[in-house]
Amino acid sequence: MATGRDDFVIAIRSAFLKKKDKQKFSLLTLIFLSLFVIILTNLNFKVIEFVKLGIKEVIYRSSYIVSIPENKLKKITSKLQLHMDLYESYQKELNNLENSEQLKLQNEFLTLENKKLRELIDESINSQEIFARVLIDKNSPYLKSVVLNKGTKDKVKIGMAVIDEVYLVGQIIEVNYSNSRALLLSDLNSKIPSVLEPDDIQAVISGTGSNFGKIEHTQIDYKESFNNKEIIAYTSGLGGLFKPGIPIGKIVNSSEGQINFFSDFTQLNYVKIVSYKLGGEK
């Protein structure tokens, strides 16, 4: 019995402390070092923040370069897929095109009218847009985020909205000198205050970790009014982070409160980082 325990202790000691010919550090040293790094990451000292920024700058750039072959492969796969679906997508586009001309005219009129009315009540919305390229788009199973090529030098700040064409895709959660990280709407940690139209119901759209979101913190009986209606979720502007009225997604399954995002997060190449000010605000 004692021999068995001795063997176990010897094996453990050997595993943690013994160095092979080419190993410069023992496992135990490196385990302690990694624990030390985890603790340091948690502290908000200026020096540590600068070191973290430096490491991130270098690694993001390197990762972008190393990912070039994989990104090319992804692009080829997606192009092939597009070719395969050509006829189907053509039919779809044809249907969409029929209505779009009428909607465009209506939209132009409503936009002008809205602008005039906002000016009357001195509530004009001035937004500032920064165009950014997606550097790293890993769609990791752990955290749904993208790295963008604009940072503090381009006046990007934490909390700014990230928009693909006109659709909201996420918000900035980390800013470095020349790049930043945006948390996508699909991430579990993403919570966006929104309004469900046309019924004007306030809700929070949360990410699920998959490519759809879910409705939370809303009226208990909200599903009853949704039957046979097309429900679109827009940003409500509550909390002051996002401009009100940015389209987020469409409700596809009201019984489960599931929402499909308008933007395809796997196909993001260029996005806009948007900040806004209400009229009269400094």
Place this chain on the structure above:
Amino acid sequence: MSSLNKSSFLRIFLSYLPIIMLFFSVFNEFDFNYLKLDYFAFNFVHLLIFFWTLRNPDQLGYLAIFFAGIINDVVIGIPIGISSFCYLILCSVTAYIRNITLSPNFMKDWISLLFTILLINSIQVIILDLVFLINVDYTNYLINSGFTFLFYPIFFLLFNFLNERISYQKND
């Protein structure tokens, strides 16, 4: 002369291949999911570290694994140090198995891989969820662990072939 040079280049390239693969995969964070199947993902880095630190630890240094973990954390956006810690736990399990095993056995390795990845994924989830208060999808982690376990035999064959080539080149 030319064949000698070629052979020496090949030897050096093969001996560094595990490290190249490790760094390439952490910089890329690829999951081989080009078919975009829901929930399909496996951890290539775990398989790579498990195999090489178990079968031929001279080809994959612990310091390189530590740095690979740091890079992985930055790329996927989780607090720095967590992946390094998990990778080194994986290394300590393989070092222990190596010490208590006289003759390597694939089935025993495979079963111990399952326990090891469940252990390190649990540690990662605990640190992320309880210490850093980052919400994580447990299902994703569980499925990822499952696929990583299932894919081990395929990568075992590939890595074993590579390991034999490295040994052959060394002894040549």
